[in-house]
Amino acid sequence: MIGKGIPRKESLDKVTGYAKYTADYETPDMLHAGLVISPHAHAIIKQIDISGAVKMPGVRAVVKGENLPLTGEELSDRPPIAYDRVRFHGEVIAIVVADTPYLAERGAAMVKVQYELLPVVNSPSEALRQDAPLLHPNLGEYKKIQMVYPVPGTNIATLTKIRKGNMKKGWDESKVVVEEKFAFRPSDHAAMETRCSFAQIHPNGTIEITSSSQAPFLIKRLIGQYFNIPPGYIRVNTPLVGGAYGGKSSTQLEILAYLASKAVGGRLVKILNTREQDMLTSPGHIGLEAIVKIGSTNDGNLKVAELLYFWDGGAYSDKSIDLSRAGAVDCTGPYNIENIWCDSLCMYTNHPYAAPFRGFAHSEVLFAFERTMDVLAKKLNMDPLELRYKNAILPGHTNPTQVRLTSSTVGNLPKCIKKLKEIFNWEEGQLIELDDERVRAKGISCIWKNSTIDPDASSGVILSYNTDGSINLISGVIEIGTGTKTVLAQILAEKLKMDINDIHVQMEVDTLNTPEHWKTVASRGTFMAGRAVLAAAEDVIHQLKSLASFILRTRVDDLEVGYGKVYVKSDSKKYIPIKDIAYGYSFPNGNAIGGQIIGRGHYMFSGITYLDKETGAGNPGPEWAVGAQGVEVELNRRDYTYRIVRAVSVIDAGKVLNEKMAVGQVMGAMSMGLSFAGRETFRFDSKGIVLNPQLRTYRPIRFGEHPIYEVAFVETPVKDAPYGARGLGEQGLLGMPAALGNSLSAALTVNINYLPLIPELLWKVKEGG
């Protein structure tokens, strides 16, 4: 069962169109909300005139932002609705609630706002300047949680420091030093399903929210915290989610839906993002400016790394604080470096703010670091793959946060590199001239990723039997398209030695009856919920055995569960079918004992710690997944157009649980990484306005533009993960920007350190155009 390519349990519903997403739910009593959003990136709100909207027939309420609590996951800096000042293009200024979506939009168009424009902070480096306008003059007064270190009087929302080893010693030992600068702007997730939430307040005070979210339990916690509501009075439902990629783990639209419902006496109100709002108003993909300086010996032993990361977190810090911290934790590539200095600054700018993006700051940092590795290799006159192999991080080494690694925690990077070398035909050479104009070029990148998650994050599972011996599986993991819920069924089927078709998985999550799964993020679903499934299965096995032992008159430890039976190990002919005891056991005379068997299990990581403020030392997460990736392009040196010929990933998966889905996850992530690197970016004008908030001008990679994808795995088990499996949802993305950048830089013999990698950029860098 484990390892097999079992089709996803929800596939048929999805391909037939039967599957329901949040926006598909419609009821006759439902009201609809339209958002009034800011056309400016930075301005004082002088006046909001709602009189025109209020007068419109069918408009039930107009909600403005005064007197609302500040929100934000780690630092409370964001008014849910702007009232005195707007800080980014697309920020919500008012919500109009009306009888139909059409009337809500009409009403929103009737709200007139007067602004006084303010100077704009248009990049992290601008935000750092002495004379930069301050986005949050009250930064010092905001509420915050641990590990958040804002610098009041500046635009620095948090500063995370990594101090490892002795920098002087590192530089002294280095004979070859390179330094490179990098930059790219914020962009979007472009999930197929735009975000949608609806909320109502029941007469008993219970708030019920349905949302396209990766984090219903976080919504419950945050809404409770912001509005002072006991947790039992908040219920959050999540149907299937149509693509999330991190963007749906931020709590934003849900707050607005709640406020809208509150304004109309608790009636059901739905907010469905237009594509434009989904791109502008809801949080997007973080941008970065970076300076990477590394030193090595003459024979290529890395000695030191000095890193400056300036994150473009946008107008509010919400999740970008955590992103900037994750970028500090894995601030280098997966190499053994004894001396590391990193300052990772989460900067406020007048840009749309950031949500997590698949890879959680890693593809961004790796673009900078892995490009610099190629620059170093060139200066050393060394094969870039060889340089990486030589410095690959191994069990016994320490990471930047000074955790001593083991085979379980860090896997086997050298094996991944070797396998990549073979699959990618590295031996044939990095460059192949095809004719006068065209060249084929290969670029590589190594990857690693730990998941910086809350130390107390937990996951729970409930199993309940049906009368025929089949099982219902309930987990708080959201089915965001990763197939995790099918993998959980596989894990259970393996453990109970039963047919996977007899496992019925609840796809939707309702926080009232579903045990909590922290958040469906960070490639942690299979690990945490998988362990919870195993614990719940143990619980069920224990219950089955104790009942059977009494009926079969044997010791509990002589019994085994499997194949729909509880049987005696030494004599498998002595058994009782599970269906005869799943709902209790009835004696021939009618006496009965027991009841429906219900199993429960949970899992929480142990040993995760907060990071030290001054050095960053601490254990950030359970394990690193490592890998090596390559991208091959065919470039025309005359006009700088190129196509991606193939992309290869070799990833240490720990253990592949479902081969087809694992390959699918990695391929999907690779295409997303190439799309991000090759063409996706918000384009801002000098006033901070996003010029391309539609899919006709913001264009993710399309069918027909894809290269050949090749995926291979190495399996170095994680000791405490289910069957040894490592995280796999994000890894395929991580090295794509760097590998693409490295292939193009090699082809053109220049350093290309910006994204996206469009022909115009290549032309500019090469010809100084």
Added chain:
Amino acid sequence: MLAANIEYYKPATIQAALEQFYLLKNKRKRPIYYGGGTEVLTLGRLNLIETDAVIDLKGIRECQSFEFDQEYLITGAALPLTYIEEKNLFPLLTSSSMGIADHTARNKITIGGNICGQIFYREAVLPFLICESKAVIAGENGIQIFALNEIFNETLQLEEGQFLLQLLTEKRYIHLPFVSIKKRQQWDTGYPLLTVAAVKVEDQIRFAFSGLCPFPFRSRKMEDELNNLQLPLKERISRALLQVPSPILDDIEGSKDYRLFVLRNTLNEIILDLEGK
């Protein structure tokens, strides 16, 4: 969904369409003619189109014709682009058409809608400009036929109430050697950095461009320079570049200088291709 009250009419005849237009006008409405509707929706979402009534021309028989008569290929203005591509009666038009938007959108986009649209690329007009087609226009004064090159100046110069009914292209142009190239910011989707249609007519190459300026155009001055066989190719192209009308686009799809770089390369490709034929 558009947040505006928009009335929809689908007349079955030319006369009914015109009557509807003036009726709405008299009611102080702002009617516009409507083809596939893609642009009305796209720009309407950004509040960039002002209208309160649309008159759909797809019900008019003349707008749907796509056939040869004695002299001409008749191309109805309300034909969806994918229909034109599938029939493939005019290979140059097929080629230019296939670069526009994506297949799903082209199922809706009509040739007339593309030529008369607000989004300024209007790539479907390029083949007709270089083949010196005629535009059949319906209006208050009945049906009139104009040389396209005279009535198309950045946009089709229609008077109030007029609409494009058909385009007539002389048969002799249909199978001449041609090139149609679209260059984009990246890969195979997106608006043009540059779209060029070129056709070789009696040893002269004619060129029409989109994406270079905020309007499509054919330039006789550029053609003169490009066809000047007395000079080396590089020189011909350099001289033609001096004749590009202004302004040259400088926007999120590409900078002005880069577009000129792309133009230079593309002209080189086209001429090398067509002069050999």
